[in-house]
Amino acid sequence: MDAVIENFPTFLAGFGQTLSLFAIAGLGAFVLGVIVATLRISPIASFRTIATIYTEVVRNTPLTLVLFGCAFILPYLDVRLDFFVLAAIGLTVYTSPFVAEAIRSGVNGVPIGQAEAARSIGLTFGQSLSTVVMPQAIRMVIPPLINVFIALVKNTSVAGAFFVVELFAAARIVINVRGDQVIAILLAVAAFYLVVTIPLGQLAAALEKRVAVLR
Amino acid sequence: MSQSVLYDAPGPKARRRSRIISIVAGVLVIAGLAWLIITLGAERVTAGGVTQPGLWDASRWDIFLDLAVWRAIGRGVLATLQMAAVAAVLAIVIGILFSFGRTAKARWIRIPTAVVLEFFRGMPVLLMMLFVLLVFSTGSYWAGVAGLAVYNGAIIGEILRAGIVALPKGQREAGLSIGLTPIATRFLIEFPQAFRQMLPIIIAQLVVLLKDTALAYIVGYTELLRQVVNRLSNFYGNEYFFSLFFVVLLIYLAINLTLSWIARFVARKTGSHAGAAAAKVPGVEGTQAITMQRPADTGLDQTPR
Numbered sequence A: 001m002d003a004v005i006e007n008f009p010t011f012l013a014g015f016g017q018t019l020s021l022f023a024i025a026g027l028g029a030f031v032l033g034v035i036v037a038t039l040r041i042s043p044i045a046s047f048r049t050i051a052t053i054y055t056e057v058v059r060n061t062p063l064t065l066v067l068f069g070c071a072f073i074l075p076y077l078d079v080r081l082d083f084f085v086l087a088a089i090g091l092t093v094y095t096s097p098f099v100a101e102a103i104r105s106g107v108n109g110v111p112i113g114q115a116e117a118a119r120s121i122g123l124t125f126g127q128s129l130s131t132v133v134m135p136q137a138i139r140m141v142i143p144p145l146i147n148v149f150i151a152l153v154k155n156t157s158v159a160g161a162f163f164v165v166e167l168f169a170a171a172r173i174v175i176n177v178r179g180d181q182v183i184a185i186l187l188a189v190a191a192f193y194l195v196v197t198i199p200l201g202q203l204a205a206a207l208e209k210r211v212a213v214l215r
Numbered sequence B: 001m002s003q004s005v006l007y008d009a010p011g012p013k014a015r016r017r018s019r020i021i022s023i024v025a026g027v028l029v030i031a032g033l034a035w036l037i038i039t040l041g042a043e044r045v046t047a048g049g050v051t052q053p054g055l056w057d058a059s060r061w062d063i064f065l066d067l068a069v070w071r072a073i074g075r076g077v078l079a080t081l082q083m084a085a086v087a088a089v090l091a092i093v094i095g096i097l098f099s100f101g102r103t104a105k106a107r108w109i110r111i112p113t114a115v116v117l118e119f120f121r122g123m124p125v126l127l128m129m130l131f132v133l134l135v136f137s138t139g140s141y142w143a144g145v146a147g148l149a150v151y152n153g154a155i156i157g158e159i160l161r162a163g164i165v166a167l168p169k170g171q172r173e174a175g176l177s178i179g180l181t182p183i184a185t186r187f188l189i190e191f192p193q194a195f196r197q198m199l200p201i202i203i204a205q206l207v208v209l210l211k212d213t214a215l216a217y218i219v220g221y222t223e224l225l226r227q228v229v230n231r232l233s234n235f236y237g238n239e240y241f242f243s244l245f246f247v248v249l250l251i252y253l254a255i256n257l258t259l260s261w262i263a264r265f266v267a268r269k270t271g272s273h274a275g276a277a278a279a280k281v282p283g284v285e286g287t288q289a290i291t292m293q294r295p296a297d298t299g300l301d302q303t304p305r
Helices: A002-006 A008-040 A045-059 A063-076 A083-109 A112-120 A125-159 A167-177 A179-214 B012-041 B067-102 B107-121 B125-135 B140-166 B169-177 B182-217 B224-236 B238-270 B274-278
Strands: none
Touching: A002 A008, A002 A179, A008 A045, A008 A083, A008 A125, A008 A167, A008 A179, A045 A083, A045 B012, A045 B238, A063 A083, A063 A125, A063 B182, A063 B224, A063 B238, A083 A125, A112 A125, A125 A167, A125 A179, A125 B125, A167 A179, A167 B125, A179 B107, A179 B125, B067 B107, B067 B140, B067 B182, B067 B224, B067 B238, B107 B140, B125 B140, B125 B182, B140 B182, B169 B182, B182 B224, B182 B238, B224 B238
């Protein structure tokens, strides 16, 4: 236990890095995901194709490979960035198709009559999407979206293997010094992750119930 | 929602406009790719003042003519598939146990199981692998297998639980009324139906598991990525680093896309409306298509992890 107390500042610093990775990549993935989702339902065929290929390719690439590429291949191509930024880029790219799919399934979940009604009173594609379909879709999208972000919190741990000193890397550093208290250290780190993921999970479940009642 | 509802069937003018935008977008994407390819192919001067040939130069791909290289890659693929297969079997077993514990009548089973499930689902897989590696000193292979099995077992458990909960109440009542014990009812009546209902989602989760075997790279297991990119580029020289990485990426994509396709095929074959029940599974992201307009499309989205 004393290994945890002694090294608490290291854990806190790592936790800060984890949270900032989560915040930056989460924001980036959300923006990128919305763009991809819009492209995927747009009237223009080539946009749909591009977005579909992007989604399929990124979703089927292991995260380790994405971050490996960001950490080793990008610098090789003369991209001179901090490893933190590289990891944030990797996580953003990796998470964006999942955001896009969550949004798209929300749009698909809006009853077809809603869109028909919007179209029949003469709204355009943009109008019916932004004033009729999206406001309803967003509600259904929020719980799965929260689940995507929970996964992102957990995924930041992979960045720890690629030169970003976040929580996972902090754990490894501390373990190197205090090999005698591995269990306590790892449980402490797990607690940090659970502090974020469990409340988010509860929030998603609670929201899901409310949405279900509303519909 | 079918896409055509959101906009009118395009007339000749709109069709022309959309075609022009299509072509412009296509050209932009191709131009971007071409730029990337040319940049990669350009000769570079390294820090030591040595000129390196571009990435598409034959000298950086010639090792792939060697059969030994492909044998080494094959070993990597096998190592990855082996880990995935063992972990998948264990994950399903663990998932079944979890789902029974979670739906048990006795409170002293149900509540601890729920807590344990919550604990496992909230943790990064990587942390579990590290835990097994250091605490049980099992070696990287079993660390990877155990981490993947427990984490995905917890998720499959939740999926199966949702499947059992979503069954019509009459199934259980019918089982009990013909004199089966509650446990026999669960095993013989409820569970087989829930499993079949949820099969597409379980397969989708197994694709995630296969993808996650790459995490074992970090705890030091020699799977595809380490075998090919680290070992082979150490052996043949750093100039092959990029080519080897590219090959690994393609192999992963080929395996995963095939499996995803199989999952979709199974979903269509069974015609299961698993999406409705999956909507109740927290943590199975992207499956929450609330209405069932496109059953083939729902319930198959992978969890990010």
